[in-house]
Amino acid sequence: MWLRPARPRVRSTSRLFATFAAASLVPVVALGALVVQDYRRDAAEQGRAQGLAQADVIAQMVVAPALNSGEAHILGGDLSRRGLTAEQYERMRESTGLAVYRGSVQHLRLRGFTGRVIFSDDGSSSNGVPVSDPDFQAAAAGAARAKVIIGRTQTIRVMQPLFAGATGQSVGVLEVYLPYQSIADRLDHQVTQTVRRIGGGLAALYLVLALLAWWITRSLRRYAADQRHNALHDALTGLPNRVAFRAEADAVLNQARRDGETGAVVLVDLNRFKEVNDTLGHHAGDELLRVVSERFRAGLDSRDLLARLGGDEFALLLPGRTGPEAVALLEGVRDRLAEEMVLDGVPLSIEASFGIALYPEHGDHLQELTQHADVAMYQGKRGTADIVIYSGTGVAHSHQWLVVQAELRHALERDELVLHYQPKVNLPDGAVIALEALVRWEHPERGLLPPGVFLPAAEHSGLIVPLTEWVLRRALTDQLGWTAAGQSWAVSVNVSVRNLEVAGFPDLVAALLAETGTPPERLVLEVTETALAGDVERVERVLAQVAALGVGLSVDDFGAGFTSLSHLRGQPVAEIKIDRKFVADVTHDPQSRAIVRSVIELAHGLGSRVTAEGVETAEVYRWLIDAGCDEAQGYLIGRPVPWPQVDAGIFGLPGEMSEATMIEGMSR
Amino acid sequence: MSLLSRAAAAAGIALVLASGGCTGAPGVAVQAGAVDEVGTVAMDEALHAKLPETIRMRGFVRLVTDASYAPMEYFAADGRTIIGFEPDLAAALGEVLGVRVEMVVGVFNTALDEVSAGTYDGVLSSMTDTEDRRDRADFVNYFSTGTSILVQRGNPKGVRSLDDLCGHSAAAETGTFQEEMLRQTAKKCGSRPVRIVSLPTNADALVELRLGRVVAALQDYPPASYLTTDERTSAFFELASDEQYEPGLFGIAVDKHNVALRDCLRDALQRLIDSGTYGDLLARWELSASGVSKATVNGA
Structure with a gap:
């Protein structure tokens, strides 16, 4: 989405290549120098050896015969003592003359051990190497030496x-002095040629090394770039991933903090993506994500940052935009997304929930902002608006939720949860006919917690599923308890919409019924009204399955949400519970009265019973009887308590029943 | 690791303790510096005292030699040092006598004359102890060998014995016993005389043979054998036969009037024979077959 400057990487690779090239140049040059030096030394050594051999031949073929002429005079020691006989001297002259004249031998001298010149080619006796010369000493001691x-x-x-x-x-x-120029020239020529060959070879070698280095650094660079891209991008859509988003967004936010800029962080969640994945397969899901990313891109500016965080979650960073601007932009995006697309021959329209958090208004760090955006998004999911700006109030406990979620997980393991039951009485006789199971948390530090503290957090995460399962199991077990005590009360359990979305929920209910041997009609599942507004088809299917077991279904909090009445039509609803808001006001608010009456009528028309929640006064109680309500529930009748404390007696209004009896009943 | 090093340290301490115990035990005290010299003999004060006073005074004995007779005496590669069995023997004799025994290069043919003239104290040059020579000198016998006939490798003239030399030329060093042997052989040849080539050194004789100017060269068995086995010369020379002619004794020739030196040398040699040094020196030069068991003068 955004272009990363490529220059620094190129510079670092060329530096790497230069290092490679320099590093391989060192051994190549060293090797070359070593070989050439060795070769030069060998050549010089060879020249000296040749000189020695030549001198040896001269000594044996020219000098020795001349000295051996005549008598045994020479024997027994040092020439310098005796010198040569005239005959020997003459023979020396004869045998060396031509060679000296022709220059094959430049000089030739016979020296005694004392250094005395016994014979020299030019007749002089004062020239020659000094006796102190190491070469003279070595020769006197028996070792030959050659020097250029x-x-x-x-x-x-x-x-x-x-x-x-x-x-x-x-x-x-x-x-002996021998001409060396021609030999030296030849050796020089050889050395030069060898240097050229070796130098050429090494240069070629170096070239190959450099090429290799260049090739390798290029491969490395590409590989590293790929790796980097893969690490920071989502393979499916090519969008930056969560890591990249975090890094880039952090940078932008830092900048914004310094410069006092504003902007928005947006979290986007596709609605019904899971459904596409499940019904059309992952391939279609992937295709959908690709199309969605493209539509996203098309709707954004180049300065905006788009990332796919995973699954069907996307994140946007919209720098420099105010809330309304962001909403306007996102509306455009939403409309693009909503355009119909065809996947595997199925026409689809994608809807998404957008949660917006503004900076610096809602925070100036990414984590804070994403949390708030998340809250806003879920708010949107629960409501009808699909683009929601974080309001700063409401369910702002995202962080606390995380703590609660973690603790709740432990609570389930440690069995810190308990069930309290609130009685529901028949009207008008006041006989208890059912108990509603209400979960409480005996928090080790915070004491007994009402569900409002932890249920939203549980619902927000997947924890609601095991929690509900636990409640169901416990409620059915408790029911066995009161059945044994002679009561035939049904039990109501609240079920979240999340439960209905989990595969196998009907099977679970059936299994638990079978396990406890409970007749299905003695279990009522209360579903919040808004559940019916969600993934309608799925929820309907699940509810039908549950109802088929014989379990009673109840619509909870009726009137508080936005249930379309059409939803009620297909549902096998046994009971409708009127939301406490309306019930509390019936005595003084004509509108509430009208609503409650209508609901009672509606329910009866649908073949369902009606239960009034939140009955707190005798006045209301009486009014409900008059209005024809079937059942009542509320503090007036009984607060939620552990089931053994439930008053099993017939409920009567204070006027019609003595106060003492009521207290006695409560205390039982 | 630490256990191992601790064990090693303990072992080291034990060793030190053990060796300390050993030095405490009665043992032979070894003179420093003498350990690596095999068969070294101590100076014999009595013999030293018997040396002629002049020699005692100057501290050395000079023996003349012709260093062309490997492995008995010859020049090392430097052309100046004389090496061989005889220089080693001379040095050992000097050790016993407490004087330096020097080898001086000279001409073999005139060596006895030089001794008689007093230039040198004696001759140590593989000189055979013959009756004729005893007229001029006494011999302290230190070696026993015979004469071999050396021919070119392949023996082109088929020489098998001294008689085969008739009609051919043969070389020997001037003044040697072998030259005399050739003269004796020549007498028996009649109409096919031996041409005798006498040369100032044995090396010169070998040059003649190597160049094919003589058919054979006569010399004592040890140097002849050395030539035919040494890798530098074995390609050119071989022995005509395994026979050693006229075996006899070598002797250090000493002036007849210098009895004291003669006897001192004899006794010193006996000392070397007894101590094993003599045998060791022979072995070093692969000459053990030619050793004598007793130091004698003039063969007795």
Whole structure:
């Protein structure tokens, strides 16, 4: 929905690639340098070895024969002691002259161990390596040394022991200078070529590495982008998900807090989505969500944020809008959504409930705002308006609800709930004919809690289902108790619309009846009037199933809600309970009287009995008898108490029955 | 982990205690630095005292040698150090006598003359103790061997014995017993004389043989055997037969008038034989077959 700036990521990938490239360049260059250095050293070593070998040949083929000529004069030690005989000297000149002249040997000297020059190619006796030179010392000690001397041309100087004869005795030092330039040139050429080859190879290798690095970083970047997108987006609709919404909305709200901007957070819940999913299958449900998202998008500005929180829940952040503006926008969206669409050949019209919380009016943090929007949305769901702005009053206990829900869950486990019963008497004789089960919570800290404190919270969550189940079971069990005590009272249990939406509710009722052996006509299920206004078809189907068991159905709080009378038509209703609002006013409000009378007539016309709730005065009681009401219930007759405390006697008005009897009856 | 290290520490303490106990026990005190020298012999003060005073005074004995006779005596790769069995033996003798025994390179043929002239105190150069030489020197015998005929590998002229040398040329070092043997052989050849090539060193004789300028070279069995087994030379030389001709004794030649030195050397050698050092030195140079069991003078 909103565009994320892509530049920083690109920069970080190019930096990653640069790091890769630099990191692989280091070993490549190091390897190259190492190899070249080794190769150079080997080449130099090879040159010296060649020089040594050449000097060896000269020593053995030229020098030794010349020295060996004549007598055994040479034997027994150091040349510097004796020098050469004239004959030996002449032979040396003859045998070295040509090589020296042609330059194959640049210089050649025979040295005694003391350093004395015994023979030199040019006749001088003062030149030569100093005795202190390490190479001279090594040669005198028997080890040959070669050294490249770089002057105008390169020359290799070999110092080696002079083995004059076959015995292997060293008699001095041979100092030979051989031309090295051509050898050096050849070696240089070899080195250059090798460097080129290795350099080329390494460059190619580096190129491959760099390509790999580039390819990998690109793959990584794409993968990371995908991952990021997946983490923040809903796969089905491509919309930002809850995490992304939270992050983005937090950012917007922070900004708004700083700049004092206004806006709205909206939660949207599709009505009857579950039905589509259940009847047409998940595929159709998915398709529906896709279509809905597109319609949402079409109705929003680019600055608005749309996210799918999960299931059929969507969230909107509408920055810079006032309440009316938001409502106006959402009305447009609602109308778009309501346009008919065809899924699997079935024409559908989608309705949604919108809960709006405004900032900074209803809070400036996302959590607060979404809670309020949630409350508003549920308010809408319960009522008729589908776009509701949080009012700040009413069911604003969302947070407390969460606590209550958690505690209630424990209460069910720990059996902290108890049932109180309020008697319902027949008119006009005043005989108790039924008890209405009313749940109370013996809260370990807060004492006995009335249902108004926790039932809305239970209803808001799924807890109402196990709660009702618990009440049903307990009520039927208690009924066994009073049956055994000789009473034939029926028992009424309040059922939430949520119970009716849970699959298998009729089966549960049947099972519990069978379990306790209760005749079905002794159980009455009271359904709030508004339940009939919800998912009509489903509720009707379930009610029909329950009625088929023989269980009596009662419409509770009749007149308080918005029940269409048409709903009553198809229902197997055994009893209609008039809401206490009307009952309390019958003595002084003609309109209430008219309504109550009409309801009584209506009920009788439908074949149902009528029960008046909230009967608190004898005046009302009498009026109801006169009006032809069938049954009455209220504090006048009896407050909710544990069943053993229910007054089993015939109810009589104070005037017609002594006060003492009544108190006695209450206290029993 | 900690248990293990604690166990190791305990073991270490136990070891220290145990070794402490051992040093306390009576044992042979070993002189420092002597442990790794096998067969080292102590200086014999009595023998030292018997040395001629001049030698005692200067502290060394100089023996002349021709270092071309591996493994008896020859130059190391540096061309200056003389190594071999005889330098080792000389050093050992020096140890016993309490003087330095030096090996000096010289010409074999004139070695005895140099001794007579007093240049050197003796000759230690694989010199065979012969009757003729006894006229000029006394010999302290330290080695026993015969002479071999060395030919080119493959023995191209089919030399099997000394007689086969008739009509061919053969080389020997000037002044050696082998040169004399060739002369004796030549006398028996009649119309097909042996051409005798005498050379200043044994190495020169081997050069002649290697180059094919002589058919055979005569030398003592140990160096001949060394040549035919050493990897650098075995490709070129072989023994004509396994026979050792005219076996005899080598001796350190000492001037006939220098009886004191002669006897000192003899006694010192006997000391080396007795102590096992002599045997050890022979073994080092793979010459054990040629050892003598008793130090003698002039073969007796």
